[in-house]
Every structure is written in structure tokens, then in C-alpha cells.
Amino acid sequence: MNINVSRRGFLAGSAATAGALLVGLNAKGVLAATAETAPVTDFNPFVKIDADGTLSVVIKHFEMGQGTTTGLTTLVAEELDADWARVTTEFAPADNAKYANLFFSIQGTGGSTSIANSYMQYREAGAAARDLLVRAAAQNWGVDPASITVEKSILSSGDKSGHFGEFVAVASTLTPVEKPTVKTPDQFRLIGDATLHRKDNIGKTNGTAQFAMDVNLPGMVYAAIQRSPKFGGTVTGFDDSAAKNVAGFIAAQVLPNKAGVVAFAKNTWAAFQARDALSVQWDLSKAETRNTAKMVEDHKALLDKPQFNASPETTLDEVAPVMAGAAKTIDAEFTFPFLAHAALEALNCTIEPTKNGVRVYDGCQMPALTRPTVAKILGLEPAQVEIKTLYAGGSFGRRANPDADYNAEAALAFAVSGRKVPVKLVWSREDDMRGGYYRPMAAHRAKIGLDGDGKVIAWDHRVAVKSIMKGSLFEGMIKNDVDPTSVEGVTESLYSVPSFGIGLSDFQTPVPVLWWRSVGNTHTAFAMETLMDMLAHETGQDPIDMRLAMLDPQGASQARMINAIKLVRDISGWKKGDKRGFACHFSFNTCVAVVADITVKDSSVHVNKLFMAVECGVAINPDVIKAQMEGGAGFALTAIMRNEITLADGEVEQQNFPDYELLRNGEMPAVEVAIVKSNNAPTGVGEPGVPPTGPALANAIFAQTGKRIFDLPMTKAGFEFV
Template sequence: MNVNVSRRGFLIGSAATTTALLVGVNAKGALAATASEAPMTDFNPFVKIDADGTLSVVIKHFEMGQGTTTGLTTLVAEELDADWSRVKTEFAAADNKKYANLFFSIQGTGGSTSIANSYMQYREAGAAARDLLIRAAAQSWGVDPSSITIEKSVLKSGGKSGHYGEFIAIATTLTPVEKPTVKTPDQFRLIGDASLHRKDNNSKTDGTAIFAMDVNLPGMVYAAIYRAPKFGGTVTSFDDSEAKKVGGFIAAQVLPNKAGVVAYGKNTWAAFQARDALSIEWDFSKAETRSTDKMIEDHKALLDAPQFNANHEASLDDVAPLLKGAAKTIDAEFTFPFLVHAPLEALNCTIEPVGKGVRVHDGCQMPALTVPTVAGILKLDPSLVEVRTLYAGGSFGRRANPQADYNAEAAMAFDLMGRKVPVKLVWSREDDIRGGYYRPMAAHRAKIGLDDSGKIVAWDHRLAVKSIMKGSLFEGMIKDNVDPTSVEGVSESLYTVPNFGIGLSDFQTPVPILWWRSVGNTHTAYAMETLMDMLAHETGQDPIELRLAMLDPSGANQARMINAIKLVRDMSGWKKGDKRGFACHFSFNTCVAVVADITVSDETSVHVDKLYMAVECGVAINPDVIKAQMEGGAGFALAAIMRDQITLSEGEVEQSNFPDYELLRNAEMPAVEVGIVESNNAPTGVGEPGVPPTGPALANAIFATTGKRIFDLPMTKAGFDFV
């Protein structure tokens, strides 16, 4: 990181007036520091140190339960040798230029990138602050800076000592070093400490944590929307005579985009009851009207003649003659249903008038999308849209859709209400399950050709799935018409596969689809790891030994996966011939390997007894958070893969709430033992990579125990019950 810092920003402040030291980077990406009284306009602080010695870390990635407030804070606190009990966190303001995700180039959280993209940024900010404080203390005490140490937020040299805050006035007059020296792994005190408690533990336990759903402003009006029951439907007319009979009803209006009718009430219940009492006429001429069986049939038809080549090293035409000459083939066809995100905190957003602009109260995952969306609908300059980011009760991708749909709806509702009072839009559970965004339905067809010795000679792999990226703000990721999120996990497989042809077709439907925890890997990992297990069975090889043989140890990520596989093999005590399931997968630059132990009774009743999970994710910033993410990812995957699906009847979603779209029950959650491969490499993602290999590990365990393969999800379609 190069530095080009103006003295203007630093020669300010005095012991009498300086209330805080701010350290971060300026618009050019250079390290910078200033006092709170005169912040630079192009400055984005990551570190704030108050006069009383309190350290606050500014979090540019929002918290939805994945642990960013703890992880990013650890990086700064480590470099400053801070007293963890005195470290606070606060969410960054919405500013696309100042707080951009370095991987996305816009401000937002997702793709398991928070720690990976901010690792050195936050560490260097902390190291720069440390250097400034040490030099300030040396100047104050008249000692050599090398004599000064820091322990639990206190600087010491000989018999002298003082907390951070005693030196911030001098520190604001100093220029940060061009490249601060960060700690080496052997010096880590907080990074890697499994006993370090999460920063959001206490507030989420005692109820003081503020989520978007908790916002309650004076004069606030509540809004609920009656959306089209078929995706793509539009309003032609409505009657609110029955809604007017609901106590607390205020008004009802057609949304400008005609996608629904918004009902206003004096409280949430009134808004919901009035909404449900509306009588609406719809135009379904452009809506999805197919049922699930027909949509599956149409997906499979696309597999016959893929539209795009997803592997330029070998086309399906190249592979075809090799398959014809194979001594034996392994054939399989898979189908995957729509899945909904269903975060426990239902979607909601509050917009209030503030001066000439508005303030958006939201568990905001993508400020870079929310701000322009709200500004565009309200015809405001984006600078007049302020976002107050709050905790979010889960997301799994739902809050990060390119259309910023619920923010857009809130803005329309606020506008229709006259923009004079705060308006809070609230979704019900039924709203989100019946009319939200979904993991796309997908179909795979694979044919693997083997020679007489059982070695692969060619592999034909075809996928049909609606593109998430096409037509969105992220369309720039598409190359040669191939959406990478449709084929990831197949095209990016770490296995050495000769003559690997991959064909893709884009399914078309008005059903809105979106990334869902681990995106395309949710279906590609299941297909690939089931096929690998089939290959092991067909050739009489141990499933783990087969994978190890197909991973080239000279490749960096392959070597990481080998380490994860060997760790889980040792953890689980795996032996050749065990009736257990194994799967591994590389996603979000992280390697995860899983062994599943199950009990099957009456041939169809399955209980998942235990999962062993090994993860290679670079340096483990917070081991306890990593373990929690692996455990949570496993539970999330099991519920979805065992029984969950979104089905349509003539275009309308049949599920509505948790009774028919079930979460995993306590008794169904297996014991999970997580092992973390020791590494000093830069950290990689952990929020999503635990999901993809869990399902196929269970499927492979079911085959090992019952001899039955499961190709169509959810597993209950194959007649299995889970107990």
C-alpha cells in the first residue's frame, strides 16, 4: 500500500481539544490519520481511539450472524495489543467509494469475502495506529520508541505507563509510516484464540442488540404488500372495501410497478390484516404458469442440446467419440428443486424523511445497491440517501439481491404515503416463502467413460439452470455466455479429469432466482461428489483414496484439499470398507472435507449420527467462529437436502411457512466435530463452504448403508424419512 498523505490532515488537534484518533485510508488507498474534530472529507477510518482509551473498530461488512464484527475487530485489536474487553464495534456509513469490498469494488457483504478481502487492510490500519501511539508516547516521555511495549491497551516504558487515549493528541500530528510492520504469526495473541468471545454475544443474549425489525420511530406507519400469486403477474384493479373494516387501516395503493398493492396500517397486524382483506384482479399474461413437474421436464429437455460450452479445453463434441470407445460408462441424471432462503428475521426496511433526503434503517447487506435504488425511485441525489446499518437476523444471500427488491418496495411505499412520515415495510414469513427469491431449480446429466483398467477416458457433464447473473448488475462476470455461478463446482473442480466436456443451457422462467448460501455449489457439489462415489464403487476403490489419487499435490489448492482430506480421515478414523459417507469440495477458495456417520432402521428411516468436518481456510482468525460456521452450514444443508423444496402448482408456490418448509429440528441435528488445518496463508471464506459437501456426504453414506443412490432432491422423494 503506497502512501501519499497531506500534512494538512495531521497537523491538527491539541491535548485540550482532541477527542479521538482516527486511522484508516484516504481516497487513494493511502494510510492516513486525523483527529475527530477535523476529519478529512476523503477519509474512511477503520480505527477510532477515544480520549478515555476506548478502541472502536469501524466494520465495513454488515453482521448477519456470520461473525464479521468479531473477525474484523480481532485483526485491529491484534495489531494494537488491545484489551479485548474495551474494544467496541460500529458499522460503517454507506459510502461506496470509502468502504468498498476490495473484491467487488462496491460496498457490500457476500461471497464469504469479508475477512479474506479485509485481512491486510484492517491489520495495517491497526499496525499504523500502534506505530503512531508508540511514537507519540516516545515524544511525550522522551524515550526511545523501541523501549515501548503495549499490553492490553496500555503503553509502557520503564516505570512509565499510559493508556491509548493519553497520546492521541500528539499522535494526530504525526504522519503514518508508508508501510506499517504487521505482526508475524508467532506474535499473535488474539488471532487464533479459540476462547475469544464474540463481540455481539452479550447484546444478542440480553436483548439490547438492535435489529432492523426493532426500529420504531415516532409517527411511523406500517406497510404490507399483496404481491402477485404468480411470478410476473401485474395488478389490473383492486377493491379495498373489506380492508377499510380493519381497525388501524390507513390506506391502500397500487405500487408504481404494478407488482402488487401496498396496505398501510397503524401497526404491523393492521397492515397485514388489511392487506389480506384486499380483493385484487391480476394480469397473468406474462406470468409463470407451469407446475413443478413440467418445469423439471423442461430442464431435462435442455440437457439434450446444451447451448454453451463451459470448458474450452474440451467440448462435448470432442468428448463424444471417446465415450463411444469407452469400455464402460457411468451414467447419472440429477434434479434439484427451487429452495428459499428463509432467514429467521423476516425482511423489513424503514425509511424516514431527514432534511432534504431520507434515512434507510436496514440490515443492509449491499449499500452499493440500496442507495442508488432508493435514490432512483425517490428521484434524489444518492448523497441524500443515508443508510443506518443494523444487525440482520440471517440472510443466506436473500438481502443481497441486485434489484434491492425490499428496499425498492419500501421506497415506493414511502413515496406513495407522501414522504412526510416514516414508513416501515414488513414481510411475513409467507410473503418471503411464496414470493421471494429462490435458489434456482437445476438439472445435471453426466456420462463418465472408463477404460479396461477403470481409469477415466472422458467425462460429459451437462447442466440446465436459470442464470443468476444475466440481466443483472453483475453481468460483467459472464464470459462466452456462460454464467460462472451456474457451473462453478464442476468447471472449477480440483480433480484431474481428462477430456472433461461441460455443456450449459440457460433455463427461462419469470420465477426470481438468486444466490443461496454457496450459490451454484449447492447443486454442483452434490452431482460431482455423488459421481465420484459412483466411480469409487464401480472401480472398487476406497472413496477417500480415489479422491487423493485425483488431486495433483503440486497445485496449491489441490495440496490444501489433500491436507483437509487427510485431517478428516484421521479425525474420523476412516478405514477402507467402512459403511460411511465421504465428500469434499472447494468453494470460496476454501477446502472442506466431510465424513458422515448414519444409522438406518426399517430400510428408510435415517438418522445422521455425526459429521466430521475438516476445513482449510488459511490462517484461522477466530477458530470458534469458523467452527460455528461449519456447524451452521452443515445444519442448513441437511434441512434443505433432506426434505425441503419449493414447488409450484400452475405457477403458484405451494409452501407457505415452516410447517411445510421445515428447518432442521434439534433431535435431527447431528454431533459435528470440526478440525481446522493449520495454515499461515491469507484467510479464505468460511460462511458458505460448509454447505456444499455436507449433502453428498450424507447421500454417499445412505448408499454405503442401503445400496440406494439418490439423484433427485429432496431425499424424501426417494422414500427416506429422517429421524
């Protein structure tokens, strides 16, 4: 199989290619170039050009389907004026210092940051490589560098021409300019090209693309784990007598952390069968034992007296006297269930012994978390843990958890296996559905105070939800005891609202929670945009006109949202009095506005079409942006219409897709996406399509039926989706 080589191997292999040119950053963060192996300790390349003219772009953000391999490659190829057909990609090795996400200061992918944080970094690397090649060609030909043009990887001057590879030997001896000149938007050839095909299309179509699940190493054994049926349980003992009757079973061991019992076998099926045959005794004294109804009740109780002030300006105590003077109030209470990530590729991780440590094969979203976690468990230094990053079949946040849980389990399984042969840990769909991490359950309560003229004078908003960050490696992001992921979307609302108070309470449960595509915005956007629709209805205003009036055009983000709203109004043909739904939301520094066109017959709802407008700065790959909006909309509809994770006596009731249904082809509406033209730096697109889709649908249902939806999924309101 074609596995990405390590950073050292990459550099050594590049140098072995006669005259290969590497362009990247040195230890001081200054652009540098080399063709030698000597600088391997202080050089991290982003660009590699071989003697045959092939351009390889080193991707520091992994690919889970969101298009980073295409986006980052476009930035380099654009500045190099490279032939798109001759550009390849390879994932960067694990190196937190050299390939850090500039927004996180650690190596990792998430938060819709890949293109936003790498925009200038990769463009400048490409521009520097172009400048080096031009100067090398000028030196070879004895011409003025200004006379040289570059097009599709060919340099030309008068009657002289040559491909990139012909000049890499000389170029690698030159010193890059400190600040290379990048193109202006009017010079873009690849950036903004809606016809540019994705770099991972062919491999994913013909089956040659390698996912972590495809790893098959000589002598490898397979592992599956029986975990506690209730969250928080620990092993007290087990009997493997029945497992010994399973063909292919090798052995079973208690994990060192006592979180489960691992069964080793000669193939995945045997590992699953042996694991299921184990009889395990559990200590459940500290486990979650509540059912869903009780947990909802406990969430709502926390709304009575919020623990923390989450508003940046106004406390709830300050809002109270203003609210007391309101001529009328709008009141609402919302509940949101636990949700599974349900990525199509089941979790898996392979660890093999090496001469100096171990090698981890994984669709690794957060190398900065995986590497030290595996090292600590195995008693190694992080430098002894090599990571081979492969494609991942989705994540939606699941692979980016602070505990690096499935990587940690693979390391624990490898530790008790004897560390002699490779061990591949595989989760079944049921494993992740019943014992994974979840979008947290949440409850909101809001009261909007209006004066006699129907204008908002006060807003009391309360949220109860388990914190994702508290107790994790990301706890440093918490300020004044407020986890920003719990209230984002409310605290960051773009609307001009006087006396806006926000209270937060942390729900406590052993049920593990995690960011889920668009994180807190998944519930805050639904609450905010439903409330805005209620406000428009109560005051007799058009939902779009009212929102535009509540956005200050002098604010940079507000102005961008205004543009998105006006664009979606235009493409949808929205008219006052429409029996359609509208919602918009600002998340990950991106503005998305949605109009939902539906048909309701009795209690059956069909979503006919969604119109979406997105303002995400300069559109690097318009086709990828549209795909992310469409995918985000489908992801949101899947969850919001019918999905929930429920517990009975602390145990998850759902097991697989039959009782946690994905959206069917016939239920997926047509989606028309329009991108606001902008030359601003790009912002996120992987997640922002999710938050406004649900409330747009809910507001459309109200427009046609007069029935508000406050509790999700929508089936609780008696609707079915066809």
C-alpha cells in the first residue's frame, strides 16, 4: 500500500532525487530552500519540486473529506503558476513545532481553520519557489529575470523555455527572498476557478486512496474492546471461556486503565465475536444511571439560577429591572438531545513497533494530542512516536477529542499485547454509537422584553449544557468560568440588542461530550433564529427586513452578513408574506443565510429546496465551498429532523443506523448555493452551513402550520419527513 513517508524519510528521499528543490521555513520561521539532507533538524518544507518537474505540496492539515488537500494545493500552485495536472499532495509528518495550526499553536485540524490559517503561509511558499525558479532560469539562460514568464509549470523567455525540474538544481542553491511578492486577486488563475477538480477525486473514485481502515501490515493482529455498558464503569474481572471457542481468537486482557477488556484475534470479525463472547464484571458505582427524561429535567432546573455570567456587557441582574418594565414579553424554552458524530468510516488505529519506538497509522486529526498521549502510555518520548496520517472517512469532530481516546485505546491494547507485532484496533458502529463521544444535551430559556412600540428593550438568555473544555487540555481557553463553546452563537450574535444578558450553567454527567460539526452553534443558532422569527411574527415584520434592521452596517461582520442576507433574498426570490423559512448565522468568522422552501401535508414535511448564501472571504475553491454548504445542510437536516441519542438507566439505546437514521436520497432537497464575492482573507466553510439550516426549516414549518418547534428532534412535535 502507498503509505505517506515520515518527515525524515521525505527529506532524504527528496535529496536522493537529483536536484530536488524544497521550499519551506527554517527554525526561525524564515523562508528557506534546500536540496540537502543536512538541514533536516531545522527545516520544514511545504513545497517539493522534483527534477522531472512534478510539484508536491506538503499538507499540514489532514483530509476527512472537507477538501484541504485541494485548497492548500491551490494556494501553492496558484503562486507557482503550476500545471494543475502535475501537482500532487502528501501529508506532513507529526511535528508540532514545524507544522502547527497557526490559530491553535499546535498541529491539528479543526474549527474550520485550515485554509484561513494557512492562506498566506502556503501562498508565500509558492511565491518563493516561483521566484527561485525564475532566478535560476535567468542565471542559466543569461537573461533578465523580468523577461521570464511562467505558465503551467513552464518558464519562458524569448525562444528559451523549460519545465520546473530543469532549474531545481540551481534554485536549491539560492536564498529565497524574505518576503516574496504574491499575486493580486486580478491575477488569480486557479483561485476562484469553479471547474478545478479536487486532488483526492481520482483516488477516492478508483479505490486507490488509502484510508486508515485499509492498513494491513505483516503479522498484524486485530483488537476489539468491550467497554462499560454505562459511562464511568470500570472492570473488576472477566471470563474468556466462551471467547476461546471463536475461531481466530488469540487472547484477552484487561486494559491498564480498567476501562475495558480487549480481545485479540486474527481478523476483525473474530475480534468482534470474541469481544462479544467475553463475560465482564463491572464496578458501576460512579457510572451514569439517569434516563433521558431525568437529564432533561435536570438541565431545565439549572436554568433557574445560572452559575456564570456569559454576557460580555450585561448581567442578568442588570437585565431584570429593564425586563420588568416591558410592555410585552416573548418567552421560549428549548431542549436539544445528545447527538452522535456517526462518521461513515468507523474509528480505527494501528500501532506497530519500530527500532526506536512505534509508528501510528491513523486518519490523525490532532497529531499534537495523539503523539504525547501514545508516548505517555507506552513510556516513550514523543519523538519516538511516528505518525503516518492517512485519509479519514469523516470526523465531524469525533477524531479531535482532547483525550485522543481511540489512539489511547490502541496504545493500551498494544501495551498489553507484548509490543512485538502490529496491533489494529477497530471500533464497530455500535461501539461508537453506544460508547463514543456526543454533541452535548442542552437546554435554553429566553425572555425578550418589548416596549409599547414593539421594540426590543431587554433579552434574558440562559443556557445549561455540559462543558466540553473544562477538565481537558483546552481548559486554558475558558475565561471567567465560561466555556466559550457552550454559548458561542449567543455571545457572538451580530444583532444589535440592548440589555442582552446571558447566563450559563454547567451540566454534570459522566457521558463524554465533544465538539460536533459547528460545536455550540448547533443549538445556539436554532434558539436564536427561532427567537428572531418569533420576534418578527409578534411585531408584524418581514423576517428578513427585521434582521437587516438589527444589523449595524458599520460593523465589519455585520456588513458581511447583510451582503449574505441580501444575496439569498435575491436568489430565492423572497417576498414579504412568503410561507417559507429564513435563518442566518455567524460562526467560524463566516456568514451564512438560508431560505427553506418546504411542503407540508398533514403532519408530513418535505424539504423541497434550500437557498444558501455564504460570505467566506475570497473563494479559493468555489466547488468545494458549495459542497461544504450542501454537506453541512444535509448533515443538519439528518440530525434535526429525527436523530437523538437517548439513555435508559444510563445506557445508550441507539445502536446503528436503523435507529439513528441518516438522510435518505429522497429526503435531501435541492440546494442552491451562492457565494458573496470578496477579496478578504478566507474564513471557514466546513461547519458554518450547519447552524442556520435547522432553524430555517423550523421557521418554514411555522410559516405553513403555525406550530413552533422548541424540542429537538422535530419528530417530537409530531412531524414526519418524507
